Amino acid sequence: MKLRTLPLADSGIDRSDALRSDEVALKELWQSAKLIAFDGERFRVTVENEVPSLLLHSFIDLPSAQFESAYFLGIDSNNPGDHFFLTLTPTADSEGFIDETGRWFTLREMGAQLSPRDIALAAHALGLANWHSRHTHCPQCGAKTLSALGGSIRRCVKDKSDHYPRTDPAIITLVRDKDDRILLGRQKVWPEHRFSTFAGFVETGESFEQCIRRELFEEAGVEVTDIHYLGSQPWPFPASLMVAFEARITNPESARPDGTEIEEIRWFTRDSLKSEIDAGTLLLPPLISVARAMIEGWYHEGESNQDRPPLPGRETWRP
Ligand SMILES: [Zn+2]
Numbered sequence: 001m002k003l004r005t006l007p008l009a010d011s012g013i014d015r016s017d018a019l020r021s022d023e024v025a026l027k028e029l030w031q032s033a034k035l036i037a038f039d040g041e042r043f044r045v046t047v048e049n050e051v052p053s054l055l056l057h058s059f060i061d062l063p064s065a066q067f068e069s070a071y072f073l074g075i076d077s078n079n080p081g082d083h084f085f086l087t088l089t090p091t092a093d094s095e096g097f098i099d100e101t102g103r104w105f106t107l108r109e110m111g112a113q114l115s116p117r118d119i120a121l122a123a124h125a126l127g128l129a130n131w132h133s134r135h136t137h138c139p140q141c142g143a144k145t146l147s148a149l150g151g152s153i154r155r156c157v158k159d160k161s162d163h164y165p166r167t168d169p170a171i172i173t174l175v176r177d178k179d180d181r182i183l184l185g186r187q188k189v190w191p192e193h194r195f196s197t198f199a200g201f202v203e204t205g206e207s208f209e210q211c212i213r214r215e216l217f218e219e220a221g222v223e224v225t226d227i228h229y230l231g232s233q234p235w236p237f238p239a240s241l242m243v244a245f246e247a248r249i250t251n252p253e254s255a256r257p258d259g260t261e262i263e264e265i266r267w268f269t270r271d272s273l274k275s276e277i278d279a280g281t282l283l284l285p286p287l288i289s290v291a292r293a294m295i296e297g298w299y300h301e302g303e304s305n306q307d308r309p310p311l312p313g314r315e316t317w318r319p
Contacts, residue, residue: 001174001246001301003293006233011120013084015074020149030067035059035087036125040133042104043122044089052110054118055102056084064089071128071151073121086125086151108237112287119288127236131165134238138163166239171211172199173245174294175224177252177267182298185220185257186264194283195266197291199242208243220265221256222249230297233290242290246298270299277311284311 019025034056037044045052059065065087076082107122114122128151135154138145143158154163174197175183184195200215202208209227216222224247233242249255257265268276273295276282285291296311 001228001230001297003231003244003290003297006231006288006290006293011124012077012117013074013120013124014077015124016072016083017152019075020072020152026072026150027067029072029083030059030070030085032081033059033083033085035062035065035070035085036073036121037062037089038086038125038129039089039104040129042106043110043125044102045105045110047103051113052103052105053115054121057087059087062087062089069147071125071132071147073124073128076117084121086129088129108286123234123236127167127234127239128165130236130238135163135166167234167241168239169202169208170199170235170240170242171202171208171215171245172197172242172290172294173212173216173224173227173247174230174298175216175220175222175247175249176298177249179269181252181267181269182273182295183220183222183249183252183255183265183267184295185262186266187261188263191283193281194285195264196285197294198262199291201240208245212245212247216247216249219258219262221254221258223251223254224248225250230294231290235290244290244294246294273299274311 019029035058036054037057044055046055057065059067070085070087073084073086076084107126110122132147132151132154136145137143138156138159138161140161141156141159143156145154145156145163148155148162152165155161156163177183185198186195198216198219200211200219202211206214212227213224216224226248228246230244230246232244234240235242252267255265257263273282277284284295299311
């Protein structure tokens with residue numbers, strides 16, 4: 001099975017690692033940088049024909065934008081003259097930003113409508129901002145930390161130790177039985193009718209494969225074999241890296257929900273999936289998610305048309 005290109009994993013942005021440690025060069029870039037305004041949750045965007053794109057500012061437009069507190073995001077590989085920084089804006093309307101051209105949206109709200117470049121910038125920006133806001137103090141000595149190297153690390157003011165953005169690996173697995181049905185689960189916290197593939201965080205000292213076997217046994221009571229890697233996708237809500245696999249269930253008759261995290265599990269054939277979507281009794285995960293791409297990959301497997309349309313059906317985000 002092949003996944004379509006994953007929105008959050010197709011960047012076109014060169015993170016330019018060498019520039020991060022060259023403060024003189026970074027300051028020079030700042031003079032002509034394109035700044036992305038973020039208020040801690042939402043990005044400032046412009047909307048044309050109902051399609052949003054990130055609104056890009058110069059530092060002159062934004063009184064609160066300071067080089068010292070901005071995070072360097074990288075350079076557009078296709079347009080090397082375009083370089084981007086994230087700047088934190090205390091509140092959405094503190095600078096009179098609410099006007100006819102600029103609106104504020106979360107990455108979830110903009111979803112798959114953003115261009116690949118913008119979605120990659122927004123994902124990097126969101127993940128980085130999440131990490132900075134939660135790591136204001138040194139885990140070794142408790143002193144304050146400050147952003148350094150263009151925002152790519154934080155450094156302790158006391159013991160000078162460096163701290164790197166944290167990413168939490170999580171596995172996500174599409175499981176099938178011998179009749180090529182897939183098993184989807186439903187979490188209690190999800191909107192009604194929403195089902196998805198099984199996912200879970202990798203624990204310390206665990207391999208991806210061990211994690212897959214443990215999670216599927218815990219959540220759905222099944223044992224799996226033939227585990228194959230499909231792809232990966234950053235998921236900055238707040239700091240995950242989703243690592244996608246497919247696997248074959250050896251004991252489909254044992255499938256049952258754990259009753260705590262997963263309240264319901266169901267088998268789907270391609271026909272039943274389509275008819276339930278049409279009937280409104282099944283909602284799929286968001287279009288930009290790897291889970292959606294996995295379900296679509298299975299649904300369209302073996303079809304010759306490379307430009308096949310996505311599965312119909314409304315998407316749902318968890319609240
Ligand atoms: Zn310290």
